[in-house]
Amino acid sequence: MKTDRIYSQLFASFVRIGAFTFGGGWAMISLIEREVVETRKWIAREEFLDLLAVAQSLPGILAVNISVAVGDRLRGWKGSVAAAMGTIMPCFLIILAIAIFLTPELIQNNPVVSAIFRGIRPAVVALIIAPVVTTAKASHIGWKTVWIPVVVALLIWSHIPVISNPILYIVLGGVFGFIWLRRQERLLTMRQIDKKEKEEGL
Amino acid sequence: MIYLRLIWSYLKIGLFGFGGGYAMLSLIEREIVGPGWITEKTFTDIVAISQMTPGPIGINSATYIGYAAPLQAGFTNPLWGVLGSVVCTLVVVLPSFLLVAYTSHFIARHKDSVAIRGIFMGLRPVVIGLIASAALLLMNAENFGSETFEIWISVIIAIGALATVLFTKIHPILVILASGLAGFLIYY
Numbered sequence: 456m457k458t459d460r461i462y463s464q465l466f467a468s469f470v471r472i473g474a475f476t477f478g479g480g481w482a483m484i485s486l487i488e489r490e491v492v493e494t495r496k497w498i499a500r501e502e503f504l505d506l507l508a509v510a511q512s513l514p515g516i517l518a519v520n521i522s523v524a525v526g527d528r529l530r531g532w533k534g535s536v537a538a539a540m541g542t543i544m545p546c547f548l549i550i551l552a553i554a555i556f557l558t559p560e561l562i563q564n565n566p567v568v569s570a571i572f573r574g575i576r577p578a579v580v581a582l583i584i585a586p587v588v589t590t591a592k593a594s595h596i597g598w599k600t601v602w603i604p605v606v607v608a609l610l611i612w613s614h615i616p617v618i619s620n621p622i623l624y625i626v627l628g629g630v631f632g633f634i635w636l637r638r639q640e641r642l643l644t645m646r647q648i649d650k651k652e653k654e655e656g657l
Numbered sequence: 658m659i660y661l662r663l664i665w666s667y668l669k670i671g672l673f674g675f676g677g678g679y680a681m682l683s684l685i686e687r688e689i690v691g692p693g694w695i696t697e698k699t700f701t702d703i704v705a706i707s708q709m710t711p712g713p714i715g716i717n718s719a720t721y722i723g724y725a726a727p728l729q730a731g732f733t734n735p736l737w738g739v740l741g742s743v744v745c746t747l748v749v750v751l752p753s754f755l756l757v758a759y760t761s762h763f764i765a766r767h768k769d770s771v772a773i774r775g776i777f778m779g780l781r782p783v784v785i786g787l788i789a790s791a792a793l794l795l796m797n798a799e800n801f802g803s804e805t806f807e808i809w810i811s812v813i814i815a816i817g818a819l820a821t822v823l824f825t826k827i828h829p830i831l832v833i834l835a836s837g838l839a840g841f842l843i844y845y
Contacts, residue, residue, distance in 0.1 A: 546712020574840015607786025632779015
């Protein structure tokens with residue numbers, strides 16, 4: 456009986472989180488942590504942080520990844536489905552309703568709606584510039600690394616066939632990050648070995 | 658077959674969407690505006706709607722575009738739109754299930770390894786470039802207007818919105834509502 460209830464509890468918990476967090480991503484994480492760790496006591500805090508590390512490392516939508524990971528940890532794939540459906544359901548229903556009533560044609564042809572959206576569009580662009588600034592600060596981007604985002608942004612913007620594909624830079628970033636860090640670590644160990652040999656030589 | 662193409666596009670978005678919603682935008686733009694399923698304008702409108710409604714932008718865009726694209730492509734019955742939005746929403750989360758199920762143990766065990774730390778170190782500056790490219794892609798005539806008067810108004814709204822979000826604690830939803838009100842007062 457008890458195992459039956461956890462699926463509906465998982466679903467209900469994530470529905471509540473999905474329905475009330477605006478802005479997605481990080482805003483959701485603290486709510487999920489409170490619900491899963493403190494209110495329901497399903498998972499210990501350290502373990503939640505481990506799951507969060509995994510969810511962040513994987514591609515895809517962060518809130519979905521963490522709900523899948525929590526569900527998976529509790530009840531395997533069935534738990535994942537219950538939790539993820541909970542996260543998805545509220546925004547799916549809200550957006551579907553909006554899509555049905557607020558069609559692209561209506562936005563374009565209705566004078567009131569069209570005027571409102573003409574004001575909104577430039578603000579949306581600004582709301583995307585803001586995270587560029589805040590993320591750059593949080594990632595400690597300095598003068599030595601700032602060329603990377605600049606070049607990536609300009610090349611994607613260029614609309615040149617293969618070169619403007621964002622996937623290319625995700626793959627290159629990962630590969631070069633790995634190669635660079637491996638070289639750094641090797642240089643470090645080589646220096647340590649050198650030092651040791653010198654000390655022993657003396 | 659529009660559904661197969663939508664599935665393919667959203668599979669790619671789910672599989673390569675690193676760095677959160679904003680970083681996914683340029684990928685979504687490329688996959689969805691590129692083939693001409695929706696216009697640049699509609700894309701921006703979806704981002705605006707996503708900001709004002711709960712839930713992640715990846716899901717919101719999948720649901721809206723899944724509905725709008727088949728109808729735009731000539732299907733007249735709205736049920737085809739509903740089917741499209743169900744399909745796109747499920748497809749964009751599908752990679753998450755598979756990756757969590759099959760790779761989470763591996764990642765948890767190796768999260769301090771040189772490989773995983775290096776990959777994420779390399780991804781960090783790229784993610785910033787991805788977000789910046791989304792902003793660049795959206796700075797166009799469709800969003801800022803083509804007449805001098807409208808361009809000036811748009812630039813003022815954009816700078817005002819940016820300053821508000823960066824330097825005050827006012828919620829982005831309020832910024833969108835205020836700019837919508839400005840648009841109504843100026844253009845209606």
